[in-house]
Amino acid sequence: MRKAGLGLIAGLGAASGILSNPLFERVSASAWASSPKQPGRRWGMVIDTRRCPEGCTTCLDACRRSHNVPTFSDPRRQVEWIHKEDGRALLGTACATKQAIPALCNHCAEPSCVRACPTDSIFRRKDGIVAIDYHRCIGCRSCMLACPYGEVSFNWSDPRPAIKEPTPEYPTREQGVVEKCSFCSDRLKKGLEPSCSSQCPEGAMTFGDLNDPKSAVSRLLGSNETMRRKPELGTEPSVFYII
């Protein structure tokens, strides 16, 4: 009897735990507005998947071109700062669309890659960008293991010969170094928007300051229900999806 009672209590506890921790999260405007925030700027992005055309790779190409991202043919050695993946794989079963939607580094408020990095080469900047100091990276790939989104890539071989359209505007990386999306911090410094969002022909990607209630991203978050990737992990991504 005692055992059964305990089991019942445990079962109820587990069930309530599951119910209170749904596998997806809809970010409603009021919930987002009332959530605790760090002061200052926090760059973020809202991707409107309804306006993202199937088969279009403009954002991926723009990113590759502007940051000297190498193209390796071997899928296991691919280096990507942004890629397209089907919606259900990205956002879970709650996402009805199977259409391929862009996925990039989420620039989490609680980034697990930063915790995993033994040399402090990945760090979160004051403006919310999770950046890599490539000078310090020792290529241990702890961040790749830690990132629940798989958005960090490793250069297994010298990336320079694999860059298809090199640009002198941005440095390359070298063998044995990880790389990922930097929210175009180099372009932000010049007052430009990230290359993916600025070149999207449909205007599906909106970039801006999540902490500024007047910014375009905040207005979109206010007028739409959005989803984030794996919110149950508590990493607080800065990339939102309108389904």
Place this chain on the structure above:
Amino acid sequence: MMHKNTLIGLVIVAMLAAAAYLATGAETRDASPAADSGTADSTVCIYPKEYMQTHHMQVLADWKEHAAHEGPDAFMKTPDGRRFQKDLATCLGCHDNNRFFCFSCHNYANVKPNCWNCHISPQDLP
């Protein structure tokens, strides 16, 4: 009557003087940020030439840490009041007029820094 006219005249003169003063003030204020941004003066480096010859590696190491971590906020102020964005592009903004600037010394001293493994070397540019 006379007295009133002189008063008005004095007021006009004072206003003109104030306008002239403010106008010059505005001009100097406009000019200073341009000088501050450190884009122009390529005749003087951030430190004296002799210091840079012996210590540029320490300066660059410090700049790279700050540039990577602080991004747009990474600025350096020289003792004579000029401001520079900490960025390799700031160095190359002046020093790339000679594409052998880094290499002639490094080759002579047989030093092989790994800067150009990732950064685009001036020699790689067309």
